Amino acid sequence: MEKFITFTSTAIPLPTENVDTDQIIPARFLKATDKQGFGENVFRDWRFNKDGSTNNDFVLNNADFRGSILVAGNNFGCGSSREHAAWALSDYGFKVIISSFFADIFKGNALNNGLLPIQVSEDYLNELLTKTTENPSIELTIDLEQQILKTPVGKVSFKIDSYKKMCLINGYDDIDFLISKKEKIETFEAEINY
Amino acid sequence: MGKTLFDKVWDAHVVDTIENGPQVLYIDKHLIHEVTSPQAFQELEERGITIARPNQIIATADHNTPTIDQHLPIKDALSRKQLQQLTENCRKNNITLYDLGHKYNGIIHVIAPELGITQPGMTMVCGDSHTSTHGAFGTIAFGIGTSQVAQVFVSQCLLMQKPKKLRVNVNGKLPKNVLPKDVILYIISKLGTNSGTGYFCEYAGNVFEEMSMEGRMTVCNMSIEMGARGGMIAPDETTFNYIKGREFAPKGDNFDKKIAYWKTLKTDTDAVFDLEYSFDASDIEPMITYGTNPGMGIKISETIPEINNATFEKSLAYMGFNKGEQLLEKEINYVFIGSCTNSRIEDFRIAANYIKGKQKAANVTAWLVPGSQQVAKQITEEGLQEIFEEAGFKLRQPGCSACLAMNDDKIPEGEYCVSTSNRNFEGRQGQGSKTILASPLTAAATAIAGKIVNISKEIKEPELV
Numbered sequence: 001m002e003k004f005i006t007f008t009s010t011a012i013p014l015p016t017e018n019v020d021t022d023q024i025i026p027a028r029f030l031k032a033t034d035k036q037g038f039g040e041n042v043f044r045d046w047r048f049n050k051d052g053s054t055n056n057d058f059v060l061n062n063a064d065f066r067g068s069i070l071v072a073g074n075n076f077g078c079g080s081s082r083e084h085a086a087w088a089l090s091d092y093g094f095k096v097i098i099s100s101f102f103a104d105i106f107k108g109n110a111l112n113n114g115l116l117p118i119q120v121s122e123d124y125l126n127e128l129l130t131k132t133t134e135n136p137s138i139e140l141t142i143d144l145e146q147q148i149l150k151t152p153v154g155k156v157s158f159k160i161d162s163y164k165k166m167c168l169i170n171g172y173d174d175i176d177f178l179i180s181k182k183e184k185i186e187t188f189e190a191e192i193n194y
Numbered sequence: 195m196g197k198t199l200f201d202k203v204w205d206a207h208v209v210d211t212i213e214n215g216p217q218v219l220y221i222d223k224h225l226i227h228e229v230t231s232p233q234a235f236q237e238l239e240e241r242g243i244t245i246a247r248p249n250q251i252i253a254t255a256d257h258n259t260p261t262i263d264q265h266l267p268i269k270d271a272l273s274r275k276q277l278q279q280l281t282e283n284c285r286k287n288n289i290t291l292y293d294l295g296h297k298y299n300g301i302i303h304v305i306a307p308e309l310g311i312t313q314p315g316m317t318m319v320c321g322d323s324h325t326s327t328h329g330a331f332g333t334i335a336f337g338i339g340t341s342q343v344a345q346v347f348v349s350q351c352l353l354m355q356k357p358k359k360l361r362v363n364v365n366g367k368l369p370k371n372v373l374p375k376d377v378i379l380y381i382i383s384k385l386g387t388n389s390g391t392g393y394f395c396e397y398a399g400n401v402f403e404e405m406s407m408e409g410r411m412t413v414c415n416m417s418i419e420m421g422a423r424g425g426m427i428a429p430d431e432t433t434f435n436y437i438k439g440r441e442f443a444p445k446g447d448n449f450d451k452k453i454a455y456w457k458t459l460k461t462d463t464d465a466v467f468d469l470e471y472s473f474d475a476s477d478i479e480p481m482i483t484y485g486t487n488p489g490m491g492i493k494i495s496e497t498i499p500e501i502n503n504a505t506f507e508k509s510l511a512y513m514g515f516n517k518g519e520q521l522l523e524k525e526i527n528y529v530f531i532g533s534c535t536n537s538r539i540e541d542f543r544i545a546a547n548y549i550k551g552k553q554k555a556a557n558v559t560a561w562l563v564p565g566s567q568q569v570a571k572q573i574t575e576e577g578l579q580e581i582f583e584e585a586g587f588k589l590r591q592p593g594c595s596a597c598l599a600m601n602d603d604k605i606p607e608g609e610y611c612v613s614t615s616n617r618n619f620e621g622r623q624g625q626g627s628k629t630i631l632a633s634p635l636t637a638a639a640t641a642i643a644g645k646i647v648n649i650s651k652e653i654k655e656p657e658l659v
Contacts, residue, residue, distance in 0.1 A: 017505040018387060018487050022619040027598040031258060031272035033232035033279045045621050050607060073505065075388040078421065078487070079619060080598075081323040082230065083339035104357075104391055104423050105323060105337055112341035161355065163215030173341070175241070178349035181210060181218055185351055188209040188220055194315050194455060 001114045003171040007095060008141040010067035012059055013132040019072055020079035021106060025088040027080075038084055039091030064136045069096045071132055074122065077106025086113045096142055098149070100125040111164050112173065116142065118149055118158045127153045144168060196462025198359050199428050200394050203334045203459065207317045209351055216353040222316040223250055224346045225302045226289070228280040229257045229600070230321030234343035235283040245287045247350040252311060253284050253291040256301045257322075258600045261563050261590035264294050273601065298441075300566025300592040303327040303534035307411065308568055310440025314429035314456040319346060324534045324616065325424070326417040330410035331437075332429035332459045334394070337418065357423055358468040360393035361461075364401040366475035371650045373544070374409035375536060375614065375633035377401060378416040379481035383491035385471065390422030393469065396461060397427050401475045407436040408540035415535045416616050419488035428460040480649050482521055483618050483631040485509040490618070494522065494636065494648050512620055513628050521630070521646050528611035529560040529641040530623070532590075533597035536614035536634050537565030539572045545638040546578040554586035555644025561603060562587055563595040587641070599624045612640040 029041045046058045054061050070089070076099040077085060086109040089097070094115060100122040102110075110117045120128070131138060131152050141150040144165065147157050160168075167173060178185075197205070210218040224247075231253070238245065245251070258273045268274040277294065284291035292298040298305055303324055306312045314332035319325060321343045328335035338352065345352055362381055395417050402410060410427045417425030434453055437443045444452045479493035486509040492498065498510070500517040510517065531537070531545055542564065554560060562582060564570040570592055573579050579589055596603040597615035599622070605611040607626030614637050615622075618629035632640070639649045 015504070016508065017503075020487070020617075020619045022598075022617070022622050026621060026625075027600045028625075030229050030600060031270075031276050033276055034236060035233050045625060050626060075391075075421075078387055079323065079418075079617060081321060081337035081339055083233075083321075083341060086339070101388055101391070103388070103421060105339060109339035109341065112339060161215060163212055163353075174345050174353050175237075175243070175348055177353065178218070178345055178351055179243070181349065181351065184210050184218070185220070185349055189350075192220075194206050 001171045001173050004095070004114055004116060004144055004168040006141065006143045006145070008139055009069050009095070010137060011069040011071050011098070011132045011140050012065045012067055013129045014059055014070060014072045015129045017073035018075045018078055021077060021082050021085040022079055024077070024085040025082065030082060030084055035087050037091065038088035039093070042088040042092045066136070068093050069098060069140050070094050071125070071128055072097055072099045074100045074125070076102050077110070078103040081105045081109070083109040083113070086110045086115055090115045098125070098128065111168070114168060116144065116168065118142065120149065120156060120158065124153055124156060196465035198461045198465045198467065199332060199396055199426055199459055200334065200359055201465070203315050203317065203332070204356060206315070207334070216355045218351050219317060219354045220351055221250075221319050221346050223252065223306070223311060223318045224350070225306055225318065225320035225325065226251060226253045226343065227257055227302050227320070227322065228255050228276045230340050231343055232276065232279050232283065233340045234347055235287070237344045238347055243348050245289070245347045248288045250350060251289045252306065253280060253289050254299060254302050254305055255280055255294050257594045257598065259294050259593040260601050261593050261595045261603055264591045297567050300564070300569065301534045301537065301594055303411070303415065304537060304565030304569065307331065307407070308440065308566060310437055310443030313437060313443070313452070314433060315459050319352065323418045324415050326422070327411050327415040327534055329414040329417065329424050329426040330407060331433055332426055332456065334424060334426070336424040357394045358392055360390055360395045360422065360469045361467045362395055362397050363399040363470070363472040364397070364475050365399040365472070366401070368401060368475045368478060369650065371480060371635060372478050373633040373635055374405055374412040376478055376481045378413045379483065379488070379491045379631060380478045381473065382416065382420045382489050383481065384473065385420050385489070387419060387487045387489035388421040390417065390420040393422050395422040395425040397425055398461070402427050403430065406540055407432060408538040411538065412535055416488065419616060429456045480633060480636050482636065482646065484513060484515050484521060486512055486618055486620050488616065488618060488631060491631070494646070522648055524610065524646045525557065526610050526612050526630070526640050526645055527557050527559060528605050528609050529558055529637050530563070530596045530611055530613040530615060531634050531637050532561065532563030532565070532595050533615035534565065534594070535616045537563060537569065539569050541614065541634040542569070542573050542578055543576070545634045546581045548635060548638045549585045549587070549642060550581045552585055552642045554641050557644045558641050560587050560641040561590055561596055563590045563603075564592050566592050596623050598622060599627070612637050612646065
């Protein structure tokens with residue numbers, strides 16, 4: 001996994017609430033047996049009309065908005081556990097998602113792929129959505145070490161599990177860690193009494 | 195302070211605790227399927243790691259399988275490749291696979307309980323959010339991403355923060371024709387789609403105690419639709435009777451010993467929950483959804499609420515509905531009875547009981563998809579197939595089918611589908627399709643009438659045939 005330390009980018013606002021993983025990557029694109037190329041179909045049915053033409057009303061198709069940070073409405077990533085959603089967003093070029101609430105499984109999947117979910121208050125999010133919509137050129141900075149998000153709305157700290165933070169900063173994943181626990185796991189198994 | 199059912203099972207599975215971090219949780223059973231496992235196998239192969247406990251893994255093909263002509267080669271090349279990959283991965287790693295056509299094949303959350311694999315007090319995971327289904331047995335069961343599938347492969351453990359505890363109580367007498375699906379749709383409509391996020395939910399009260407195992411599975415299945423990672427119901431005699439004698443259930447003395455342990459798996463009277471809700475069963479009616487998330491549900495006799503919010507309005511525009519209108523009498527051309535929520539034998543008995551002696555409406559295309567080969571066999575043996583066929587219905591072969599429309603079972607663009615599945619997201623059942631979630635009884639009644647009808651006014655009681 002790529003190391004994540006500090007990061008600055010413009011942002012793309014997506015104010016829709018309850019964006020589910022079926023919207024992020026529709027089921028018909030889940031037939032692949034590897035992790036590559038899902039970015040091509042991220043938000044497929046919002047980016048393209050039924051006839052395959054580009055939907056110019058959708059923010060990802062608006063040339064004014066560019067950047068590797070997605071600012072999304074409340075309860076982002078609900079629904080299916082498909083990690084393909086995190087792969088698709090990452091493959092498309094996103095490194096950070098900011099929302100006022102994330103669904104559990106999506107949040108874990110994102111963190112396992114070096115895609116940082118940052119939770120902010122609802123008021124902060126609404127103001128940030130307004131500001132990034134009005135002025136696409138504003139820059140947002142994330143300092144993971146200090147757990148600080150800096151935007152024109154203000155400088156705020158965000159929470160992240162200290163273990164996950166260590167993993168992101170060093171580019172580690174849970175597999176390395178779990179393998180190091182082999183002996184403890186075997187001792188546990190030998191003593192199972194349920 | 196006492197412990198909750200969830201605490202008891204969780205605490206028994208903690209291998210290690212990281213300071214200010216997650217816990218290492220031992221996983222008893224790992225269920226896998228063709229869609230979310232290939233990249234995990236690939237990850238292990240690339241890193242040269244072997245699977246730790248292949249005998250604790252069960253595999254099936256369900257998400258991406260056809261529901262007709264399963265004996266023929268799969269037409270879609272990508273789907274065929276995905277299934278071949280699963281077969282190959284299971285063969286190489288000595289994993290039991292109930293492949294397409296196997297007598298135990300079916301939807302993973304239907305087959306594991308019916309084979310007696312799911313048992314109280316276990317921890318179970320699967321790369322599928324509806325793994326919460328197995329919580330009906332007093333099991334900690336939850337969906338995981340593919341990175342986590344790989345983690346369980348290498349260690350039979352997961353790194354998890356212990357979720358908070360939520361209890362939903364439903365007590366009282368359910369009105370006639372209100373099914374377990376209505377109960378869970380009612381709860382989600384009251385609490386919303388993210389009310390359970392960060393929590394594990396226990397369902398308690400006489401309504402769940404009196405439910406069959408099939409009903410409890412329907413309820414726990416949809417826990418994820420309110421954001422909860424899982425749902426649980428304390429095991430009791432209904433649970434023990436269901437498990438007894440099943441293929442992989444403990445046998446003889448071992449079974450009695452297990453029961454003694456399983457009986458301890460209930461929430462202590464002095465245990466404390468982080469959050470608790472209570473509902474009166476008599477307030478529940480047959481439920482139906484009108485929007486694009488499962489929380490957007492109403493009693494079938496109610497009107498769509500008038501909420502001024504851009505996301506809400508976007509959702510109604512997609513569905514082609516207006517604020518303040520009723521769904522009753524809406525013409526419906528598609529009906530789907532199936533999915534890991536409602537494709538068990540009880541669901542088909544209820545549908546058959548209603549359909550018996552009636553005829554399917556001419557405008558309706560109805561897909562009846564059993565959850566497993568064993569359910570399909572039961573449907574035939576109990577004479578339900580004849581009832582369905584006489585009424586103009588055709589049974590398809592087992593699989594996830596039109597619940598997520600990965601295969602050819604897609605609802606055409608712009609069409610409504612009254613569906614017993616679990617998600618009404620935009621395009622979930624096919625691009626441009628519009629899903630209306632309901633119970634198997636409401637779905638059956640819709641197929642007969644060709645429009646949405648209020649089942650509580652139709653018949654007296656959902657007797658079993």
